[in-house]
Amino acid sequence: MAKLLKKPVKLALIQLACTADKAHNLSHARNKVLEAVKQHNAGIVVLPECFNSPYGTKYFPKYAETLLPSPPTESQSPTFHALSRLAKEAKIYLVGGSIPEYEESSKKLFNTSLTFGPSGELLATHRKVHLFDIDIPGKITFRESEVLSPGNKITIVDLPEYGRIAIAICYDIRFPELATIAARKGAFLLLYPGAFNLTTGALHWELQARAKAVDNQVYVGLCSPSRDMDADYNAWGHSMVVDPNAEILGELDEKEGTVVAELKGERIEEVRKGIPIYTQRRFDVYPDISKDVKLEEEGQPPVGG
Numbered sequence: 580m581a582k583l584l585k586k587p588v589k590l591a592l593i594q595l596a597c598t599a600d601k602a603h604n605l606s607h608a609r610n611k612v613l614e615a616v617k618q619h620n621a622g623i624v625v626l627p628e629c630f631n632s633p634y635g636t637k638y639f640p641k642y643a644e645t646l647l648p649s650p651p652t653e654s655q656s657p658t659f660h661a662l663s664r665l666a667k668e669a670k671i672y673l674v675g676g677s678i679p680e681y682e683e684s685s686k687k688l689f690n691t692s693l694t695f696g697p698s699g700e701l702l703a704t705h706r707k708v709h710l711f712d713i714d715i716p717g718k719i720t721f722r723e724s725e726v727l728s729p730g731n732k733i734t735i736v737d738l739p740e741y742g743r744i745a746i747a748i749c750y751d752i753r754f755p756e757l758a759t760i761a762a763r764k765g766a767f768l769l770l771y772p773g774a775f776n777l778t779t780g781a782l783h784w785e786l787q788a789r790a791k792a793v794d795n796q797v798y799v800g801l802c803s804p805s806r807d808m809d810a811d812y813n814a815w816g817h818s819m820v821v822d823p824n825a826e827i828l829g830e831l832d833e834k835e836g837t838v839v840a841e842l843k844g845e846r847i848e849e850v851r852k853g854i855p856i857y858t859q860r861r862f863d864v865y866p867d868i869s870k871d872v873k874l875e876e877e878g879q880p881p882v883g884g
């Protein structure tokens with residue numbers, strides 16, 4: 580089997596305290612990312628969902644930036660340029676959480692994640708595919724679809740130094756097909772910038788992370804904003820890294836912080852050798868759903884979609 584992860588890499592998830600001040604959020608994110616790189620030598624760094632704005636449908640139009648045509652100008656997307664500069668300055672792969680995106684041609688809003696490489700180049704864009712529309716009476720009602728439109732592609736990114744990762748956003752984690760397809764296409768790591776809440780976070784955050792890891796025998800990282808009880812939406816926090824055997828390598832509480840874990844290709848190989856579901860699948864009984872999905876080199880557009 581070809582190595583999924585070419586060499587060990589430190590993954591850092593920044594559980595940022597996100598405020599209503601976009602400029603502050605950007606400079607604060609920069610400080611935290613540089614700190615993670617300096618203190619831990621992180622090679623892949625992740626920011627939370629909606630890291631440069633409060634989370635909530637009423638905020639999306641106000642904070643939205645325009646990303647297309649790519650690259651946008653500095654005034655169309657200060658966040659695009661801040662993240663690109665930061666990835667270059669720190670010489671890292673930076674998964675920039677997500678931001679509200681406004682697409683001028685369709686007049687639609689999306690919840691979009693941008694990933695940059697160590698030269699500051701944009702490697703991938705993921706628009707949240709599954710919008711967070713739920714209604715648990717007496718607990719939480721949320722309808723992202725009132726203002727957002729969904730993306731239409733699975734996002735798998737090749738990091739030349741390390742291998743392949745997959746990026747999806749928050750509620751996307753509840754749809755196991757994305758993870759299955761990414762793992763079958765050779766991803767060593769599934770990353771989910773996300774902001775679960777006090778109801779569903781307590782129930783399902785860790786369960787989802789460990790389920791995605793054990794079913795696919797890959798590393799999983801979930802990166803949340805820290806909890807702010809004065810905000811309209813109270814994020815669960817608990818950013819965590821899980822290994823391919825579903826063991827939690829590192830987890831935060833609800834406060835701001837950074838969780839770092841070293842990812843190793845040998846661990847994936849060891850786990851897959853021990854419990855060899857990879858060679859025991861019965862595609863004569865059920866279909867291999869990854870076969871129908873095209874990656875970028877197979878014709879999927881890298882940006883938008």
Ligand SMILES: O=C(O)CCC(=O)C(=O)O
Nearest residue numbers: 711749750774775776779
């Ligand atoms: O799935 C959940 O419980 C939370 C999802 C969410 O908060 C989101 O998609 O932003």
